[in-house]
Amino acid sequence: IVLSVGLVVDDAIVVVENVERHLGQGKAPLDAALQGARELVGPIIAMTVTLAAVYAPIGFQGGLTGALFREFAITLAGAVIISGIVALTLSPMMSSKMLKPGMAERGFSGKITRDFKRFREFYGRQLDTTLNARPAVYTVWIVVSLLTIPMFTMSPKELAPTEDQGVIFGIIESAANSSLDLNSRYAAAVNRVFLSEPESDFTFQVTYPSSGFAGMVLKPWDERKRTVFQVLPEVQRKLHAIPGVRVLPVTPPALPGGGQFPVEFILASTAESNQILDFARQIQLKATKSGLFAFPPIIDVKIDQPQSEIVINRDLVADLGLNLQQVGADLASMVGGDFVNRFSIAGRSYKVIPQIKRMDRLNPNQLENIYITGPNGQLVPLSTIAEIRNSTVPRSLNRFQQLNAVTISGVSIRPLDQALGYLENEASKILPNGYVLDYTGESRQLRTEGNTFLPAFGLAVVLIFLVLAAQFNSFRDPFVILAGSVPLAMFGALIFTFLKIPDPNVPFWTSGWTTTLNIYSQVGLVTLVGLVSKNGILIVEFANKLQVHGRSKREAVREAAMTRLRPILMTSGATIAGHFPLTLVTGAGAAARNSIGLVLVGGMAFGTLFTLFVIPSIYMLVARDHSKDLVVEAAVSKG
DSSP states (O other): OOHHTTTTTTHHHHHHHHHHHHHTTTTOOOHHHHHHHTTTHHHHHHHHHHHHHHHHHTTTTTTTHHHHHHHHHHHHHHHHHHHHHHHHHHHHHHHHHOOOOOOOHHHHHHHHHHHHHHHHHHHHHHHHHHHHHHHHHHHHHHHHHHHHHHHHHSSOSSSSEEEEEEEEEEEEEEOOOOHHHHHHHHHHHHHHHHHHHHEEEEEEEEEOOSSEEEEEEOGGGOOOOOOOOHHHHHHHHHHHHHHHHHHHHHOOOOOOOSSSSEEEEEEEESHHHHHHHHHHHHHHHHHHHTTOOOSSOESOOOOOEEEEEEOHHHHHHHTTOOOOHHHHHHHHHHHHHOOOEEEEEEEEEEEOOOOOGGSSSGGGGGGGGGGOOGGGGOOEHHHHHHHEEEEOOOOOEEEEEEEEEEEEEBBBSOOOHHHHHHHHHHHHHHOTTTTEEEEHHHHHHHHHHGGGGGHHHHHHHHHHHHHHHHHHTSSHHHHHHHTTTHHHHHHHHHHHHTTTTSSSSOTTTTGGGOOOHHHHHHHHHHHHHHHHHHHHHHHHHHHHHHHHTTHHHHHHHHHHHHHHHHHHHHHHHHHHHHHHHHHOOSSSTTHHHHHHHHHHHHHHHHHHHHHHHHHHHHHHHHHHOHHOOOOHHHHHHHO
């Protein structure tokens, strides 16, 4: 809705301004409205269809981007179409009734009109300068257009800007042979750390024998002074001071990714897990030294699980006349923990679980004191027929896409794309042939959704080009419109991503008004293609008409640019004013709104400034000279 405020008024502004211009030439209100609307039927249709076509690639995208922005694209496309219809029907009618001759010459309106005339004359002088120095304009245009490539590639990238969601999660890792009682003590210490923060509202925990999950929910925005990112380092310092356990505090991702950590980097192969683990540890060591991660990345495959195996001597079992089946049954009933029956008390059913006392099974060596039922009901010590064999095994052996896999997980203090790029680069140096790199969670979303921008952007440009080619019956005019506006607007928008400092912990003067390349800013870039194309449509369409009426190519484009200066400035100003509040938003969800707002406001401001001078020069270079058509038509009519 906020975005549509700056979009739907554009067409009506152009129509009303044109009607007012005809009123100033002495026409009656009704005649001015009719002629003003008739002159703009073509441009209004072209602008409306152009902007609606921009949202088609966004609306038809799949994955997370499509799910998030499908309603956004359909809503804005519908609003733009309706605004175009209103501009060609209701706006002229209201102008004929409400606008009167001489209104713009009196009072405050008269002052604005006179000031704008002086500004228009100043613009005309500067335009003449650029038209006389077209080679310099072409050089600037080419250089600025080419600069957008490194600016795009060097801008920090992430799936979505980090948001203050008012919650901190703590992932608890303890020893593999830890018990639930011991881990409960660690969890209680974690809970005390969470409650010690003044911003803490309440906490929650889920505890397992060798791991756990905890969380701290902060107070609402208006009840705390610090953000979650200011609280997190202090919580991290306190949690790292808890002995005997490792607690990794993280904030949840802005968008659902299905993982625990932002970085989830997978090494997969048909090789044995031990071999993959060796390579993963080398990459982990490199990542730890890089300084890109908040803590040393963790590896999901851990070979630290103590395992005790009861090895039965079958020969001794046979010599003593024991039955292996009975030996197995006795062991299962005493240490297996399974239930054998149920009993009822007070209408409730309870399981019967035979098991030796816990104090008699605290360590594996105590199992040797278990007695097994022998012949004639005699009891035989387990140590007589078996031995305890201790070993260390992995906690789990994981697979991914039917391959043995090891996952390196962590939290990046730089943009996610930079952290993944570093891991990919190091993996390419270390891993031999036959290994596959893959991702899960937020990392997978970035690698799949982050690569959809260029196809969507290219499709938007192609759709607009085809729409304009059909409207102007020419391939030259669409090229003038798009080449003279889109690269320059992209340059203005990418300034706000290129100047973003990758490390959020380093204060810099650009931190308050820059953003990353994420799905929100990318949607803003695609939208910008349609918005900035409107300026070129107004100039090129009117210049073509003036050529048909006998003006030379230069005279036509100069008069068209000066005549359309006011509606271009008004529509661009309305768009910037409508989107500017997005750059000032604070609180929950502010980062996403700031991201799309900065791109649109910066792109429209820079794009409008550049296109007012660049499009006329490109028109002189590429556009068709319609005066030659008049000569041919005159010769045909005489013949």
